Amino acid sequence: MLIERRQIEAWLAEDLGHHDxxxxxxxxxxxxxxxxDDGVVAGIDVASAVFSVLDAEITVEPAVSDGEQVATGDVLLTARGPAKSLLRGERVVVNAIGHACGVATRTHRAVTAAREISESVAIAGTRxxxxxxxRxxxxxIVAGGGDTHRLDLSHMVMVKDNHIxxxxxxxxxETMRDRASFTTKIEVEVESPSDGPRAAAAGADIVLFDNMxxxxxxxxxxxxxxxxxSEASGGITIETVPEYAATGVDVISMGSLTHSASALDLSFRTGE
Known part of the structure; x- marks a missing residue:
C-alpha cells in the first residue's frame, strides 16, 4: 500500500470526527x-486505499495512471458503493490526490524548464x-518526472553547513565516512565554489553548491x-531552472516542489 493503513485511519479519524x-x-x-484544471496525475491509488479502509463494499476504477497529463473536465477515477461511505471518504481522497497532483504538476513544470537547456540534468526533491x-x-515527484533525492536521513549521508x-x-x-557503510554515498554542502575541490579531495561523492x-x-x-x-540547491525557482541547468550541474534540487506546490483543483461528483 502506498500509504500505511494507520496513516489513512488517522486521516479519516481527523475528518470524520465524533458525530457526523x-x-x-x-x-x-x-x-x-x-x-x-490541467495538470499531471499522482497518488491515484490513494483513493482505493482510503475507500478500502473505510468500506470494503466500495470499488474504484482508475481512468488514468500516475504521470499522465489531464485537462479540465477529465475523469481521474470512478467509484461505486454505499453513498454514505463514498461521501465520508470524499474529502480525504480529494485532498490527498489533489495535493499529490499539485506536486507532480509543479515537478513536471520544472523538468520541462530544465529540458529547454539540458537533457541530462536531474530535477530532484528534498526533505x-x-x-x-x-511517501x-x-x-x-517521480510521477512528474523528477528524482526523489534521499528519502530520509539513512538513505544517504549529507554533510551540511551546521556539521561543517x-x-x-x-x-x-572523515567522521561521517568512518561511520557510514561502504554502500553509502557522501554528499557535502558547500557555500563557495572554492570549497568544492576541498570537499572532493576529502572524500565527497557529491558536492552540493548551496545558495549560489x-x-x-x-x-x-x-x-x-x-x-x-555536482548539485545546485537553494532558492531555485521554476523560472531560474534554465539558468542553473546551463551551468553543467548534474542535479538541481528544489524544496518548492513539495513545500510550495498548489493542489490541483478536483471535484468529486456523485450520481454520475
Whole structure:
C-alpha cells in the first residue's frame, strides 16, 4: 500500500470526527473524481486505499495512471458503493490526490524548464516535505518526472553547513565516512565554489553548491573532478531552472516542489 493503513485511519479519524449527522444517505451510488484544471496525475491509488479502509463494499476504477497529463473536465477515477461511505471518504481522497497532483504538476513544470537547456540534468526533491505525507509527495515527484533525492536521513549521508560549522569540513567528512557503510554515498554542502575541490579531495561523492548564483555554480562545477557529481540547491525557482541547468550541474534540487506546490483543483461528483 502506498500509504500505511494507520496513516489513512488517522486521516479519516481527523475528518470524520465524533458525530457526523450527514452520515444518513441511503442506497448505493456512483461517483467520479474530475479535474477542474490541467495538470499531471499522482497518488491515484490513494483513493482505493482510503475507500478500502473505510468500506470494503466500495470499488474504484482508475481512468488514468500516475504521470499522465489531464485537462479540465477529465475523469481521474470512478467509484461505486454505499453513498454514505463514498461521501465520508470524499474529502480525504480529494485532498490527498489533489495535493499529490499539485506536486507532480509543479515537478513536471520544472523538468520541462530544465529540458529547454539540458537533457541530462536531474530535477530532484528534498526533505522539505509535509510531516506524514513524505511517501505521497516523493512518489508524486517521480510521477512528474523528477528524482526523489534521499528519502530520509539513512538513505544517504549529507554533510551540511551546521556539521561543517561544528567540526570543520575535512573532519566532518572523515567522521561521517568512518561511520557510514561502504554502500553509502557522501554528499557535502558547500557555500563557495572554492570549497568544492576541498570537499572532493576529502572524500565527497557529491558536492552540493548551496545558495549560489548560476555563475558561481558554473565555476564550482568546473573545478570538480570528473568522478564527483555536482548539485545546485537553494532558492531555485521554476523560472531560474534554465539558468542553473546551463551551468553543467548534474542535479538541481528544489524544496518548492513539495513545500510550495498548489493542489490541483478536483471535484468529486456523485450520481454520475
Amino acid at each position: 449527522v450527514t452520515n444518513a444517505v441511503p442506497g448505493t451510488t456512483t461517483a467520479q473524481l474530475v479535474a477542474k 522539505k516535505t509535509t510531516p506524514g505525507l513524505r 505521497l509527495e516523493k512518489r508524486a 560549522a561544528e567540526m570543520g569540513l575535512e573532519t566532518a567528512i 548564483t548560476p555563475d558561481d555554480v558554473a565555476r564550482g562545477v568546473e573545478k570538480l573532478p570528473a568522478n564527483v557529481l
